[in-house]
Amino acid sequence: MHGLLTDLYELTMSAGYHQAGKSEEKATFELSIRRLPQKRNFVIVAGLAQVVEYLLEVRFTGEDVAYLRTLPQLARAPTGFFERLREFHFTGDLFAVPEGTPLFAGEPVLNVRAPLIEAQIPETYVLSSIAYQTLVATKAARIVETAGGRGVVEFGTRRAHSPQAGVLAGRAACIGGCIGTSNTLAGMRYEIPVYGTAAHSWVLAFEDESRAFRELQKLLGEATIYIVDTYDTLEGTRKAAALGHPLWGIRLDSGDLLELSRAARRILDEAGLTGARIMASGDLNEYKIRQLVEAGAPIDAFGVGTELATSADAPSLGVVYKLVELDTNGTRRFTAKRTEDKITLPGAKQVFRYSGHDLIACSWECPSCGEGAEPAEALLRPVLLGGRLVEPLPGATEARHRAAAALRKLPAACRRLDSPEPYRIEHSRALLDLAGQARQTPPVR
Numbered sequence: 289m290h291g292l293l294t295d296l297y298e299l300t301m302s303a304g305y306h307q308a309g310k311s312e313e314k315a316t317f318e319l320s321i322r323r324l325p326q327k328r329n330f331v332i333v334a335g336l337a338q339v340v341e342y343l344l345e346v347r348f349t350g351e352d353v354a355y356l357r358t359l360p361q362l363a364r365a366p367t368g369f370f371e372r373l374r375e376f377h378f379t380g381d382l383f384a385v386p387e388g389t390p391l392f393a394g395e396p397v398l399n400v401r402a403p404l405i406e407a408q409i410p411e412t413y414v415l416s417s418i419a420y421q422t423l424v425a426t427k428a429a430r431i432v433e434t435a436g437g438r439g440v441v442e443f444g445t446r447r448a449h450s451p452q453a454g455v456l457a458g459r460a461a462c463i464g465g466c467i468g469t470s471n472t473l474a475g476m477r478y479e480i481p482v483y484g485t486a487a488h489s490w491v492l493a494f495e496d497e498s499r500a501f502r503e504l505q506k507l508l509g510e511a512t513i514y515i516v517d518t519y520d521t522l523e524g525t526r527k528a529a530a531l532g533h534p535l536w537g538i539r540l541d542s543g544d545l546l547e548l549s550r551a552a553r554r555i556l557d558e559a560g561l562t563g564a565r566i567m568a569s570g571d572l573n574e575y576k577i578r579q580l581v582e583a584g585a586p587i588d589a590f591g592v593g594t595e596l597a598t599s600a601d602a603p604s605l606g607v608v609y610k611l612v613e614l615d616t617n618g619t620r621r622f623t624a625k626r627t628e629d630k631i632t633l634p635g636a637k638q639v640f641r642y643s644g645h646d647l648i649a650c651s652w653e654c655p656s657c658g659e660g661a662e663p664a665e666a667l668l669r670p671v672l673l674g675g676r677l678v679e680p681l682p683g684a685t686e687a688r689h690r691a692a693a694a695l696r697k698l699p700a701a702c703r704r705l706d707s708p709e710p711y712r713i714e715h716s717r718a719l720l721d722l723a724g725q726a727r728q729t730p731p732v733r
Contacts, residue, residue: 289341291348291376294412296361302405303365306372311405316613316636319414320396325423325602329708330390330698332429332691333397334460335421337681340671342413343382343400348373378406382672383651385639386682388425388463388690389667390698392711395648396637396668397422397607404614411609419607420453421460423599427574428464429695431592433703434578439589441483442469443569444597457597463687470591478684483591485511488541491518498527510534513567516552517542525552529559537565537588545570546585553586567591573600574705612636624726633719634726640664644699649716 305311321331348356353370356362362369380402385391397418400407432440442461445454458474468481475482486504494500497519505512512535516524521543528538538556540548545568556564568580569591577590594600610632614621622634636651642664649655656664670678682690701709 289345289347290352291346291373291409292352292355294409296359298409298411299356300361302408303362303369305404305408306369307366310616311369311372312403314401314615315404315407315611316399316401317407317411317609318396318399318612318636319418319607319609320632321391321393322606322608324393325605327705328426328602329702330392330426330711331422331605332425332464332695333385333389333391333418333422334387334425334463334687335417335419335456336384336387336398336671338417338421338456339384339398339410339414340382340677340681342417343378343410343672344675344677346376346378346410346413348376350374372405376406376409377675378402378410378672379675380406380672381670381674383636383668384671385667386669386687386690387684388682388687388694390691390694391639391667392646392713394713395639395646398671399612399636399651399668401613401636415607415609419605421456421463422607423602423605424457424460424597425464425691427596427599427602428461428466429691430574430705431572431577431590431596432465433695434574434581434705435590436581438581438587439467440465441567441589441591442466442471442596443591443593444595445471447594448597454597459684461596462684463691465688465692466592466596467589480684485513485539486515488515488518491515497524498530501528501531505531505535511536513537513539515539515541517548521548522551522555525555529555529561529564532559532561535561535564537567539567539569539591540587541568541570545587546580546583549580549585549587565589569593571595578705608632622722622726624723626727633715633723635719635722637668637719639667641667643697645712645714647714647716648719650718650722653716653718655716 353373382400384398442458444457448454448457454471455474458469458471459478462480468483470484472482474480485508491497491500501514514528516528516538517540525538549566552566565588567589568587572590572592573595611623612635624634625632638649638651640647640655642662702711
């Protein structure tokens with residue numbers, strides 16, 4: 289993993305730490321959700337696997353170091369800093385919330401404990417990995433919720449912000465609840481079901497629409513999905529129905545999907561194809577799907593591309609990566625940002641999930657311990673210890689199951705699209721006391 293895939297200031301700070309003799313002080317950084325995007329009442333955490341891959345593999349090559357030596361910002365950096373980069377690898381600890389976990393504003397997603405230079409440099413990559421996939425997984429969860437049990441397939445690579453983003457979108461969408469993706473690399477790499485048959489260009493490549501359908505049927509058999517709206521949607525449906533079995537069904541990609549799906553259903557049923565299914569696609573999102581479902585559209589599955597792979601209505605997530613503890617020669621100092629609009633809480637934290645609310649506490653607390661204590665799940669778990677993986681991470685499909693089970697436990701009012709009710713978040717007395725102490729400690733000037 290390329291060490292230069294980071295912001296320059298991570299490297300200038302690291303050089304400064306080295307120069308000041310602080311680079312090996314034990315630091316704890318915490319990635320948390322400062323605020324949720326508009327129209328979001330929760331997020332589904334995703335992207336942890338890529339964070340782990342980065343921390344295990346990040347290195348600086350000789351070429352990387354040679355390039356850094358040419359930068360004016362590092363012209364005064366000590367030689368020892370560049371030697372440290374040549375030997376750079378992550379030796380610290382990572383605690384994180386499992387992928388597929390719903391979280392809320394103010395809650396930590398992960399914390400990194402490592403020598404200061406090793407904890408600082410990953411900031412850019414870690415934020416990017418978590419933010420993007422969490423946005424897509426959350427968008428997928430909203431879409432799947434409104435689909436009401438109908439399958440949703442992620443179709444977004446062609447509209448994603450890069451081909452690489454499209455692969456990760458397929459993964460994140462699966463975690464959020466999609467049954468599969470159109471991206472074959474995502475399918476192979478993350479063991480996700482892949483879907484897709486033919487586009488309008490297939491039909492246009494033949495002089496006769498019926499022949500295009502016949503040739504597709506020869507190739508795909510039971511997996512055949514005819515795209516019927518190249519010329520006339522209902523006439524295309526009639527031609528598809530005339531071919532009979534084998535087929536999966538048809539896809540509607542334009543027009544009034546409610547009325548067209550009703551008319552297409554009648555055509556298929558009258559041809560004896562009552563088991564043939566209808567998929568709808570074409571600039572869909574959770575609101576359009578909700579309208580179709582509530583109107584009783586006979587649609588069996590949805591393909592969602594642009595809106596999903598770009599999280600179009602909420603394209604950014606307010607995640608931050610802040611220093612919360614620093615251990616200098618055995619003396620631990622709790623750190624926090626104090627500016628009014630960007631206040632952070634000091635110390636490494638744990639999130640305890642009870643039935644109906646969450647408690648954010650200091651990492652050393654155990655509020656659910658002891659006789660008579662209300663049971664709770666501690667969400668942040670050890671992932672890396674001493675730079676080594678504790679156990680293999682769950683795959684995207686397992687994370688999908690986790691997300692589905694966790695979302696079912698959230699109140700319906702919390703999950704709804706319009707005017708959702710906030711989820712109750714509390715803070716432990718110990719954490720509030722620690723924050724008060726940090727505020728009262730004057731900064732060294």
